[in-house]
Ligand SMILES: NC(=O)C1=CN([C@@H]2O[C@H](COP(=O)(O)OP(=O)(O)OC[C@H]3O[C@@H](n4cnc5c(N)ncnc54)[C@H](O)[C@@H]3O)[C@@H](O)[C@H]2O)C=CC1
């Protein structure tokens with residue numbers, strides 16, 4: 427790939443996406459242009475990969491063919507307005523901000539600019555992200571597949587329409603937090619039963635990883651896979667009954683729904 431790739435913001439997500447792309451070798455460090463006001467972030471990457479660590483977001487925008495804007499939702503409007511004059515006609519602007527619509531982005535960078543909204547998640551840090559991709563009408567199919575190729579470096583991708591991004595945030599953007607709470611709770615229970623804390627995290631996390639892999643690789647219904655674990659008069663069905671009695675599934679659905687609602691509210695601001 428010969429495009430020059432920019433990153434504005436090198437926090438959790440910007441850093442994870444950039445490192446995943448670099449590790450895949452589809453672009454070299456010299457094709458990367460980055461800026462973060464926190465000086466250590468770019469410098470560290472520069473030492474390891476010889477990327478171009480620039481002094482401002484504007485400079486990154488000027489140099490890039492594709493620019494990831496990976497800053498918090500409350501600063502993205504200012505950043506986009508600041509870089510607008512530096513963008514070329516064909517520069518693709520990628521935003522990963524939750525609750526910031528293509529319309530809001532276009533208001534800052536211009537309605538004819540190529541814009542892609544992406545919703546990743548933190549498993550990007552270990553190349554196991556799930557990213558949704560939503561292009562505006564200015565982006566060609568060829569450009570979309572370039573963006574998809576870049577994001578496939580950090581995990582899986584699906585193209586979705588913009589009205590579904592709030593649901594994606596519930597299902598995969600925010601849900602790692604819920605999954606970590608579940609793992610922590612599984613481990614707490616196991617510690618109560620005598621396992622060491624360290625072993626409890628390993629057993630619990632591997633059970634979650636393996637269950638997700640089993641679902642994805644067999645394509646079986648989660649209910650069928652649950653039934654495979656529940657022996658008649660066995661141990662598992664006892665726990666299943668407690669989770670049902672305590673409203674486990676309903677609590678998870680409510681949590682996802684609350685996440686979706688918040689994302690919708692943010693998009694209206
Ligand atoms: N953390 C998560 O699980 C996910 C986050 N997102 C989205 O990703 C975006 C970034 O989130 P995180 O990486 O978690 O945040 P973060 O706080 O780790 O990173 C933000 C980075 O932006 C930098 N920054 C601040 N002002 C800047 C400016 N004017 N120009 C350039 N850089 C600037 C900060 O120094 C920081 O390194 C947010 O919009 C969030 O909605 C999306 C999906 C998942």
Ligand SMILES: O=C(O)[C@@H]1CCC=N1
Nearest residue numbers: 523524595599600601
């Ligand atoms: O909580 C947040 O705002 C971000 C968006 C998706 C995950 N974390």
